[in-house]
Amino acid sequence: MSAPATHLPVASYRASFRYLGAQLPGRAAPIAVVVLAGVITAVAGLAGPWVIGGLVDELRADPAADAVWRGALIVAVAGIILGLGTWIGRAALARVTEPAVSRLREDVMSRALELDSGTVERTGTGDLVSRVADDSRKISESTEQILPLFLQSVFVVVISGVGLAALDWRLGLVGLVAVPMYYLTIAWYLPRAEPIYRAERAAFGRRAGRLLSSLTGRDTLRAYRKQQVELDRIHSASTEARDLSIGVFKFLTSAISRNNRAEAVVLSCIIVAGFALVWFDETTAGAVTTAALVYHRLFNPIGAIVGLFDEMLSAGASLTRMVGVIQAAENTESPAHGSAEQGRGAATDADAALALGSVEFTYPASGDEADAHEPVLHGVDLEVP
Template identity: 25%
Template structure:
């Protein structure tokens, strides 16, 4: 049962946004200043046009009218120059802020406890790293600058209208109550609706990803109809969420548009009466009406981008929420003085109240090869993850030389114990870059030796550009077996004293896997190795074998001891080998 990652509260979102504004205070101030100056220059147009109207009515000389026209043209040119500079500054600032947000988010994601990631599932995390980041990108790059500019322009335009004709500008207040009521109604409901929408997308993404990744299993078990029903259900949920946000927009947008069109009509009618009563001039009415027409654009942009801001703040809440995941370890700064690993009365559960390990105790002898075997779902991989320090125990402890694994910094932990699973990833970049992840200072000779130790040097040398060949998505194709060899070569370079191999050679054919394991034997000499496998030849070659059943270690001993014992392991060996256990060991 997956659980979603936490979402930041509105105060936490405001705090995060406040920190960003504080960090970029100087460039933000410069940008706003340029926008204010550009907006201020744009206000000269209606005022000068009003003066020109009054001048024509009063019979002012054409020279004065020409001077006013030339002044108006100068203001327009100056406004264009400042607007371009302001927009450029806004875009650069938006890119910098977004880059900082993205890097911070990636750092937080990479620091998430693996146990939390596994519980949350891939859908929620993928949705936050793709859809939410994309939405946040649009908000930071465009919505925030546009809203700030529109707000400043609106305030300045209203101020200019009051200066141009105080009595005439009174008509502008007609639309305020309607705009206030509509906006208040919308904002009260928007956050919850957009969070619902983003969460429904995350669920849908997760379902589709799981279905695509497991398409062979779906086909083999004839589960196509079940998965289609699941996807249809998620689509209905996403549709309902999308319909909710659309409804909010369909109510708010018309209300807002009506609210900022009404002042134009009201000002014109009110101004006509003032002129007839001798309380205002035609030029004043013309200037204020032009200001009311001019204010429509910034208010319209403010309304439009405010809706986009709701999407962005919802995405920011989900992005910031990743930082709320509690750490599953508390480094103490202690360093182990030895290499022996001891698990004592270990219990673990993925779901509260349902332990999958029931008080397991195990001592790993430095330099030994321990094989863990048993039926699927018995708890082998879970125990392996605990021995590698991936998960903290629910109860009991796993220690290296008396120091709990969860007390070690992650960098230090990986120098002690490394887990290698059947899951692997080849990053976009050169083969050298992929290998150097484990040892950034490694020389080419060391990289080649690592490849050679896992039987990968032959195909690596055959690549078009050797170690400089670009692999990964869009690069030179690398098969599953080769990708697994790259993962194993990284481990050789990392050089930990203890390895936990969870089906690490499962993607290789049995003969190739057997050859690789024999090659690794020389490389892993002197290291402690815990091998989790269904291929029992691994158990045959191990120093000891631990049989895991129903969350317990039911048997522990050498291959020959357990075969002679005639219990669970002997039956597994007989089933796998195809003849009686005693005969197969002779």
């Protein structure tokens, strides 16, 4: 017979996204607005590089102030479009995500209240509370702050890549040098990231469990003079959570440094290739300037995508933990109801008595203890007519 679970289950990503997908029907209109606003704002963001590149060629041929004023007007209009598009896109995204997150919180809370007490006792209240409170907060913060910036960065990268290729296909080919370099960064990052973030969220749950159990059992700890023992356990759980968080930050900075290396290499290649094309009159200095500025414009979005991956993965880990609460309640719902029905069907007035003989009770071993505690009750007989 296998030992009982000492933690609540964690749902798979497929099951978690399937749950979220069930919340999306009926929201096609705001999703379309999000995509359209993202494309428009990404195109408007290209106005600056195109205007500056055009000025380089125009001012060399005819150093008149009209071109400067015209370029300034174009940039100003593009800035207005960019601001309005960002506001509209975020408002539409909120209409998609906020109801789904609200429904997730409600389902997790209602399912958490349906869990039987035995399951909560075995897994510890800290794990459950951290999922309902800490993980819920993480999901809310990600949908409000991280997801809009992440989607906006994706749109900018895609549209800027298309714009770079449309400017000059040869400079576009040089820009493709970035693809394998970024791919190697993501291939190095993703396999290592998921277990790190899951371990971090689990450590936060263990820390919350230690704190909650100490607060609720403070009188018992004082009676048995075990305050220092419990303080040491809290310190150990907090140290583990802190060390994992520091490790996550170091891991992220290593990924960002790989991105910086790719940025420096590819921008240098574009400048060198552009110099050669201008030297042989294959393109203009303005086109090369625009290409360099377009690629330079990708630094922040690509850095944001990689930099925000840790937040997205951390939110994903929180999502799997919250959906795991829903699955735990669903898995225990049917057997519990079935046994209750059987009990009601077999009970009669003649045998409606409770008799307990030689009862023993032992606290189950926690995750960081090899053996269970000594029995705290033994030899108890009780009969209730």
